[in-house]
Amino acid sequence: MSVKKHTFADLVRIEQVRKIESAKAEDLSYASIQELPRSANGDFNYADFIQRLNTRARRLIQENTLNDALQQPQLQFIRARRICLGAAVILGGLAASQAVGDYSTLNIYWLLAVLLGFNLISLLLWLSGITLNLQSLSSGIAAQLASWLPYRHKKDPTVASLASHAWWESCLTGDVGKWRISVLTHKFWLTYLAAGMVLLILLMLAKQYNFIWGTTLLPDSTLPKLTQILGAPLEAMGLKIPDDPQTVASRIGGGKQDAETRMAWATFLIGALLVYGIFPRLVVLGLSLVMQKWSEYRFKLDLYLPYYIELRQRLMAREVKAEVIDADPQAGIKPAEVTLPPANVAIPSNAQAFGIELDQATRWPESLTCRLNIVDQDSHDKAIILIKSLNGPLLLGVAAHRLPDRGVQRLIKELVDSSNGKPWLILLSKPSAPVANAREFAWFRLAEACGIPAEHVITQ
Amino acid sequence: MNVRNPHRLHTDALLNIAVVGHTNTGKTSLIRTMLRSTEFGVIEDAAGTTRHVEQATISADNEPILNLYDTPGLEDSRALSAHIKKLAAKSRSLPPVQILEHFVTHVSVNDPLEQEAKVIRQVLRSDILLYIIDVREPFLEKYRLELDILTQSAKPIIPVFNFIAGHDRELAIWREHLAAFRMHATLEFDTVAFTFEAEKRLYQKMQTLVESHYDRLQKLIDYRAKLWSQLCLSGAKRVAELIVNVACYRESKAAKNNLIAHSLIEDRLHDFVRKAEQRCLNDLLSIFNFSEKDVAIQKIPVSNGHWQLDIFAPGILKAYGLDVGSAAAKGAAAGAGIDLMVGGMSLGAASALGAIAGAGWSTFRRYGDEIKATVKGTQWQCADEATLQVLYLRQKHLLRKLMHRGHAAQDTLHVDKADSEKLPDDWKKLTSALRQNPAWQEPSVARNNNPQYQEIEARLVGALLEEGAN
Numbered sequence: 001m002s003v004k005k006h007t008f009a010d011l012v013r014i015e016q017v018r019k020i021e022s023a024k025a026e027d028l029s030y031a032s033i034q035e036l037p038r039s040a041n042g043d044f045n046y047a048d049f050i051q052r053l054n055t056r057a058r059r060l061i062q063e064n065t066l067n068d069a070l071q072q073p074q075l076q077f078i079r080a081r082r083i084c085l086g087a088a089v090i091l092g093g094l095a096a097s098q099a100v101g102d103y104s105t106l107n108i109y110w111l112l113a114v115l116l117g118f119n120l121i122s123l124l125l126w127l128s129g130i131t132l133n134l135q136s137l138s139s140g141i142a143a144q145l146a147s148w149l150p151y152r153h154k155k156d157p158t159v160a161s162l163a164s165h166a167w168w169e170s171c172l173t174g175d176v177g178k179w180r181i182s183v184l185t186h187k188f189w190l191t192y193l194a195a196g197m198v199l200l201i202l203l204m205l206a207k208q209y210n211f212i213w214g215t216t217l218l219p220d221s222t223l224p225k226l227t228q229i230l231g232a233p234l235e236a237m238g239l240k241i242p243d244d245p246q247t248v249a250s251r252i253g254g255g256k257q258d259a260e261t262r263m264a265w266a267t268f269l270i271g272a273l274l275v276y277g278i279f280p281r282l283v284v285l286g287l288s289l290v291m292q293k294w295s296e297y298r299f300k301l302d303l304y305l306p307y308y309i310e311l312r313q314r315l316m317a318r319e320v321k322a323e324v325i326d327a328d329p330q331a332g333i334k335p336a337e338v339t340l341p342p343a344n345v346a347i348p349s350n351a352q353a354f355g356i357e358l359d360q361a362t363r364w365p366e367s368l369t370c371r372l373n374i375v376d377q378d379s380h381d382k383a384i385i386l387i388k389s390l391n392g393p394l395l396l397g398v399a400a401h402r403l404p405d406r407g408v409q410r411l412i413k414e415l416v417d418s419s420n421g422k423p424w425l426i427l428l429s430k431p432s433a434p435v436a437n438a439r440e441f442a443w444f445r446l447a448e449a450c451g452i453p454a455e456h457v458i459t460q
Numbered sequence: 461m462n463v464r465n466p467h468r469l470h471t472d473a474l475l476n477i478a479v480v481g482h483t484n485t486g487k488t489s490l491i492r493t494m495l496r497s498t499e500f501g502v503i504e505d506a507a508g509t510t511r512h513v514e515q516a517t518i519s520a521d522n523e524p525i526l527n528l529y530d531t532p533g534l535e536d537s538r539a540l541s542a543h544i545k546k547l548a549a550k551s552r553s554l555p556p557v558q559i560l561e562h563f564v565t566h567v568s569v570n571d572p573l574e575q576e577a578k579v580i581r582q583v584l585r586s587d588i589l590l591y592i593i594d595v596r597e598p599f600l601e602k603y604r605l606e607l608d609i610l611t612q613s614a615k616p617i618i619p620v621f622n623f624i625a626g627h628d629r630e631l632a633i634w635r636e637h638l639a640a641f642r643m644h645a646t647l648e649f650d651t652v653a654f655t656f657e658a659e660k661r662l663y664q665k666m667q668t669l670v671e672s673h674y675d676r677l678q679k680l681i682d683y684r685a686k687l688w689s690q691l692c693l694s695g696a697k698r699v700a701e702l703i704v705n706v707a708c709y710r711e712s713k714a715a716k717n718n719l720i721a722h723s724l725i726e727d728r729l730h731d732f733v734r735k736a737e738q739r740c741l742n743d744l745l746s747i748f749n750f751s752e753k754d755v756a757i758q759k760i761p762v763s764n765g766h767w768q769l770d771i772f773a774p775g776i777l778k779a780y781g782l783d784v785g786s787a788a789a790k791g792a793a794a795g796a797g798i799d800l801m802v803g804g805m806s807l808g809a810a811s812a813l814g815a816i817a818g819a820g821w822s823t824f825r826r827y828g829d830e831i832k833a834t835v836k837g838t839q840w841q842c843a844d845e846a847t848l849q850v851l852y853l854r855q856k857h858l859l860r861k862l863m864h865r866g867h868a869a870q871d872t873l874h875v876d877k878a879d880s881e882k883l884p885d886d887w888k889k890l891t892s893a894l895r896q897n898p899a900w901q902e903p904s905v906a907r908n909n910n911p912q913y914q915e916i917e918a919r920l921v922g923a924l925l926e927e928g929a930n
Contacts, residue, residue: 320500323514357598
């Protein structure tokens with residue numbers, strides 16, 4: 001495994017640069033990335049590629065002073081978070097003070113319902129949203145609004161709006177977004193509960209409250225029983241909670257309360273807020289933070305995007321290292337110029353035609369008959385004997401579409417040397433195999449090397 | 461001088477593979493294809509283009525696997541054979557391999573057989589020989605002699621048939637002749653019409669010949685297979701992106717039936733489609749590392765990086781087997797109204813629940829524009845069905861071409877059968893779903909996480925790769 005050298009922030013920055021480049025490439029200057037080191041040797045490696053993208057992005061950002069624009073959305077998010085948390089403090093405080101009211105009595109279950117009830121509902125919604133993977137359940141209204149941001153498209157985007165858009169898209173959508181918004185939600189509720197609890201403690205420090213409870217619909221025994229159930233974990237922790245007589249005595253309209261009962265209720269109230277409100281929120285907040293980090297760690301760029309594909313070719317083009325291990329002693333020597341044969345050279349009369357490695361499909365001009373096709377040593381030897389005994393010009397037919405090699409050249413040279421007169425060469429072509437200019441040239445060069453004059457080369 | 465490779469005894473030494481053959485049979489092309497690089501060596505339609513021995517290493521994930529050696533072509537095997545026979549006659553007691561060694565150590569720089577000596581020298585240093593055959597050539601004595609000499613080196617030889625496309629008869633003849641040399645394990649590897657399967661078989665053949673390198677070669681095969689499928693997937697995804705991009709595109713127009721406004725919109729739409737297709741073409745060529753020259757070789761109807769035939773040109777529908785009564789794609793079509801069944805949020809129990817929970821808001825988010833448009837009385841113009849179809853078929857055809865090429869330069873007579881491409885089965889469903897989701901036009905994390913989008917993309921990619929893969 002390669003070591004991960006980049007952070008989530010790097011990836012977000014790369015994405016932001018991508019967005020800006022895709023819409024505003026012509027506004028950027030690219031001077032600083034000109035001399036970016038050429039491609040790495042070896043095969044493609046994701047971490048290396050990201051590293052290179054990152055270097056490139058940093059240079060572009062620096063050159064075009066995009067830094068402020070790129071950081072703007074993050075700062076906005078932090079600001080929005082502060083506002084959210086501020087609102088949570090106010091709401092928590094308000095809830096607590098509302099529940100307490102101006103009286104010297106404190107309705108215990110009403111207070112718990114206000115502070116913990118909504119919290120519980122939101123927690124349950126979040127849990128079901130996370131388990132069923134439904135974004136709309138797990139995030140609250142504010143978060144819903146925030147998650148809408150990535151869908152907003154501007155008609156004429158500016159660099160700043162593109163940067164924000166890219167930031168929203170990478171940080172507020174997908175897995176990362178899900179957990180980031182979860183973290184925000186939990187922080188909100190945590191602040192709300194903490195604010196409520198602190199206010200309550202302050203109030204209880206400064207004022208004396210009688211704790212009461214009451215119900216209209218439920219049987220009288222329900223709430224004392226609930227107190228026992230809710231109190232069990234608190235008792236286990238060594239806190240003193242109201243016992244049965246104390247609970248019964250605190251029913252609304254009951255008599256005066258003694259200090260011990262008040263103390264027990266106060267402990268119960270604070271304990272319940274801690275155990276059922278703040279503690280679970282802390283746990284899920286911790287979980288969400290871990291998950292956010294994890295999903296940020298797992299966040300990958302979509303390298304199938306054309307933008308990255310193009311950059312991948314540019315930044316990661318692989319160079320093949322080849323090495324000449326047995327050099328050509330004649331390297332660099334240019335072949336001599338060839339004289340082109342004149343057009344429409346007539347076939348000499350009474351020519352003695354021989355074929356050189358011809359295949360079945362090769363056609364001779366009608367006036368000629370091939371005496372022998374040379375394909376191996378035997379036919380070669382036979383041809384030499386024949387040529388020596390023949391009168392009339394020697395005409396060698398070669399397949400123009402085939403490539404003359406040194407073997408063929410040597411063979412032709414031997415035939416030419418054994419003939420008495422000036423030999424001729426004819427380039428035979430067949431309709432199924434078109435002849436390239438380079439091929440004809442190769443044959444002309446061969447003719448020259450074998451001592452066949454250019455005016456003795458017949459092309460068809 | 462000892463020509464044996466000093467590293468040969470080490471088990472961790474790389475496998476050395478010499479690519480040999482007659483001149484101009486495509487040795488360098490084969491190596492280029494295996495290296496995936498057009499930069500290796502020089503390729504020309506002439507004898508003796510490569511006149512030195514050049515080494516390149518193939519690696520898998522940065523681990524070197526084997527060395528390839530490009531050798532000069534054997535040009536005068538008759539002289540070479542005669543020379544070696546003479547040497548053999550002089551020293552009868554020597555085994556055939558040592559005669560070859562004697563030959564390469566004693567050849568002078570100016571010897572006419574110097575080039576052949578280079579080949580034999582490399583042959584003796586290598587573990588496997590790839591003997592490249594141009595099947596269009598008749599089986600001549602000179603090729604028989606080449607094989608004779610190469611067999612004398614006592615190295616395993618894998619004959620590789622090149623330029624096989626359309627030369628079945630010639631291929632059969634070559635097979636017959638090679639059988640006489642007890643060479644049955646041949647390979648068809650067309651450097652022009654490259655298929656990944658053929659390359660894989662080449663490495664598999666090597667595996668059977670050198671057991672000690674089995675695992676390493678397997679690693680190479682696996683690595684190459686992975687890269688290849690990634691490459692094809694990149695290409696297919698790019699095409700899918702284009703289809704999505706165009707299908708999701710819409711232009712709003714005022715309800716008044718104004719002819720001038722309509723033609724303006726049509727122009728804008730045409731322009732958009734052309735540009736989108738052009739970008740896709742550039743990206744595809746770049747993904748597959750295709751140069752201008754490769755484009756020409758593969759007979760891709762592209763010149764100077766542009767399609768030769770405009771997408772709205774007359775006759776294009778017919779060229780892609782679409783006969784819909786009109787000769788050209790018109791481009792624009794009136795957009796459909798809100799269709800919750802098609803464009804709606806993807807169904808499935810969980811999402812349905814989510815949809816209910818956030819119905820009001822999501823619906824507005826999704827259909828806000830449409831509702832607004834309905835109120836205002838504006839209409840949409842989308843790319844019409846024929847345009848989308850041609851777009852898809854053309855890209856699919858291109859993709860298939862790109863997936864079957866080699867880094868070789870050669871003339872072939874490829875018959876262009878563009879009309880053999882087919883649309884995916886549920887094409888209509890896919891495109892109408894796309895049309896209903898204009899927000900998908902640009903890539904975004906949200907879009908890519910949308911299950912309905914994922915399904916559509918998977919369908920398109922699957923259909924694009926379906927026939928192209930084999």
